[in-house]
Amino acid sequence: MTVIPLGVPRRLLEFTIDGEPVRAPEGSTILDACRAAGKDVPTLCQGDTLTPKNACRVCVVEVEGARTLVPACSRKAEPGMEVKTDTERARHSRKIVLELLASSVDLSTTPQVAEWIKEYEAKPDRFGPDAARLNEEPKVDNELYVRDYDKCILCYKCVDACGDQWQNTFAISVAGRGFDARIAVEHDAPLTDSACVYCGNCIEVCPTGALSFKSEFDMRAAGTWDESAQTETTTVCAYCGVGCNLTLHVQDNEIVKVTSPHDNPVTHGNLCIKGRFGYQHVQNRD
C-alpha cells in the first residue's frame, strides 16, 4: 500500500532558549522559536513576507559554541542548540547597532525603535556632533511616492520586494559600497526614468518610512499627519478579477494611503499600481 502524505511532515526540533526547553518545527528560525516562546527580540530588517537579508544585526543572540553572535531572524534552529537571547554580549551589540543607526540616519518614523533605544540605553549622540550622517534630500520626482533615503537603514527589503522575491521588476538595487551604499534605480536616475512600475510594494515593506506615499509625505510636512485619527478598513479591490485585499487608511474622511494585509494568502501584502494608488476616484466629490 502506498501512503500518500497529505502535507510535509514537520519534525519538531528540541533545543533551549534562555535555558528553557522549547520545540519548534524543522525549518523555523531562532526568531520564530523565540517569538513562540514569548521572548522579545528586536528586529528591523526582518519582515513577515520576505526572506531577511540579516543586514541590520539588531536581532543577534548568543548561541552556545558559536564564535560570533548569530542573527535570530535568519539562523535556522537546530536540535540541541542553546540559545541565549538576553545576555550582556547580545545586549551590547544591539545597543551599539541602535546607536550606529540612529547616529547616521533619521529614525523618527521607524516604529518601535525609540522604545528599543530606551530599553538598551543607547546614546546615539555620543559619537559627537561631527559624526557622519547620510544627509540625503528627499527625492520627490513623481506624484505617487517619495524616497527619503535619509531614513534608509539599507535593510534590502525594498530591493527584495521589487526583485526576485515578489514583483520581479528589478527597478532598484543597492549602488556604491560601504557607507556610501545607497538604494538607487539604474544610473541613479529619477524614478520616472526607471523601470519602476509603481506597484508600491517597496513602500509596503519599508520599515522606516524612507519610502512613503506622497500623500503621507506631504501631510507630515504640513504637520497634519495623525495616525491616531486614522481608521483602517479592509475591502476588496474593485479593479480587476484578482481580488486583492486593500486596507484603506482614512483620516478626516480622506483615504491617505493604501496597504494590503500581509496574511492574505493571495497577495501577501502586494498590490499593483491601481490597487495601491488608484483611490482618487473614490473620493472625487465634484
Add this chain to the structure above:
Amino acid sequence: MDLHFGDSKPTDEEKAAVDALLGPPESSWEGADRSDADLRWARGGREARERRDLLLPGLHAINDRIGWISEGALDYLCRRLTVPPAEAYGVATFYAMFSVEPRPATVLHVCTDLACAAAGAPGLCAGIESRLGPGSGVSVERSPCLGLCERAPAALAVKAGDPVRTAVSAPATVEAAVLAASAPDSADEEPPAAMAVPQAGEPGLALLSRIGVVDPTSLDDYRAYGGYTALRRAFELGPAGVIREVTDSGLVGRGGAAFPTGRKWQATAEQPDHPHHLVCNADESEPGTFKDRVIMEGDPFALVEAMTIAAYATGAHKGYLYLRGEYPRALRRLEHAVAQARARGLLGDDVLGQGYAFDIEIRRGAGAYICGEETALFNSIEGYRGEPRSKPPFPVEKGLFGKPTVENNVETLVNVLPILTMGAPAYAAIGTGRSTGPKLFCVSGSVDRPGIYELPFGATLGDLLALAGVRDRLRAVLLGGAAGGFVRPDELEIPLTFEGTREAGTTLGSGVVMAFDDTVPLPRLLLRIAEFFRDESCGQCVPCRVGTVRQEEALHRIAERTGAAAAGDIALLREVGRAMRDASICGLGQTAWNAVESAIDRLGAYE
C-alpha cells in the same frame, strides 16, 4: 522579469567592446537592429540570463576599452545578458576600478597603504599630482595596497584602449610614475618575479624552488624542473587517495582562516549534488600580502597543475581562478600558462590522457578587498555585488552557482605539489606538530631585503626578520596584515605557527610581516588601517558599515592626543569594536578592529 531600458545608446566603440566579448547580437531582443524575424519570435530570456556571470567580464571589457562605463554602454551590456540595468548599476558602482562618470582614459593608481606610506607615498602622490594636473589626460587615484609592497612605493598605470595597456612603477619616483602613465608602452620593464624572492635559487625550498630558475612562460621548462609529476602521482592515487594524502599532510589553508584543506576537500567530494566547482582565490588584497602574485608571476604552471589536482580530487570539472584586477602581469602569465596547458592536453577534455576533463577560466576582480571573502567571491563571479553571503550554508554545500564548491588560496593549492611528490609523512615532518609544511611570509617595511620568504613553520619572528635584514630602531611589527595585529620588538621570540601566534594573542593571517621603525608615525598608520576598512566594507551590515566610519572618526579625533585626552575615544573604539567583532556578517567587519586594538594594548599607542 520585465526589463526596461532607457534611450541611452552605446557608442560604436562601446558596442564593439561588448561584442568582442559576447559576439555580435543575434536579434533585436539583444540589442541588434530590428529585423522582420524579430517581430515573430522572442529571444533572450533564459538563455541569455544564464550568462549573467559575464556581467563582470563585460564591465571590464567596457572599462578597459573606454576607461569608464556610460549609461548607453551599461544598458547595451544589460540587453545582451538580460540583466536589469538597476542591478548592473549596483554592480558597476561596487568596484573601485570602474567609474560610471566620465574620466580620462588613463588612470594612475598610486598606493597609499601601509608599506608605501612608510616609504614616502604621501610625497610621491603630491609630486605626481602637481605634474599631472587636470588636463593631463591622467586621473590620479589613491589606491589601497597594490600587492607590490616589496618594492614600495608603488604605482600602477592603466590606459584604456584596444588593447588596454598597463605599466607598473615600483619603487616609484615621480618621473617614473608619470612616464608609466603617459607612455605605458615605453615604461621600464618590471623586474622579474625572482627579485621578490631573496632566497631564489637556494636549495631546500619546496614552494619557491622554481622561481627564478624556470622560465615562467615555458611549459617545457616547467616539466624539466619537476612539473606535472604531482599530477601523475595524483592519477595513480585516485581522488580518494589524493584527499587522504592531503589530509595526512596536515595542510591547512593559507588564505587567512587556517581551515584544514583535506577536510574541506573531503566534504566537497562527498556532496551528492553536482556539478562541483573549484575556485582558486587569487584575490590577494590584504595589505602587505604579495606572495600569491609572486607565485603566479614566477611559477604559473605550478598553480595550473595544483588546480588540476584539486579539481580531480574533489570531482570538479571546471575551475575558476579569481585574480585580483590590479595584477596585470600575473594575468598575462596565467592566461599564457592556461593556454599552453590546454594546447598540450594538460587541460581540456582528456587531461594527460586519463579521461578526466578539467578546464580553468580566469576571472578578474575589479578592485574590492571584500571579494577575497569566499562567498563574496562567488557573488562577484556570478555577476552580483561582491557582498558576502551568510553562512550556513557553507561553500562545500552551496557555493558557486549554488553548487558544492571548494575554494582555496593560491599558496594552499601550490602546497599540494610537494605533498604529492614527497608524500604526506615527509611533508608533515616539516614544521611543527600542528602547523605542518613550509610557509611563505611577505616581509616588507623597514627591512633591507623585503620579499617573500619560505620557512618551515616554527621559525621565530626574529629569525625571519634577521633573514630579511631588519633595520635598527624597530618600533612595531604588523603580523597577518590589516586584519592581523601588531607585536612589539621585544616579542620577536613568537614562533611563526598557527598555535604559537594564537597563544601570543595574535595571528599569522595570510603571512604578512610588516616591520616599522620609529620614524613611522603610529597614529597615522592606525588611521590608514581604519580608512582601509571603511573604504572596503561592502556596506551590507550595520556594525561594519557604520562602525568602521565611527572608528575612523574617533581615531581622527585622537590622532594628536594621548593619555586622558584620548581615553574617552579609546573606550568608544573598544565598545564599537566589540560589537563589530560579534555582530558583523563576515570576517571583514569581525577583524577590522584587530590591528588598532593590538596597537593600543600591545604598543601603548596613545599612552
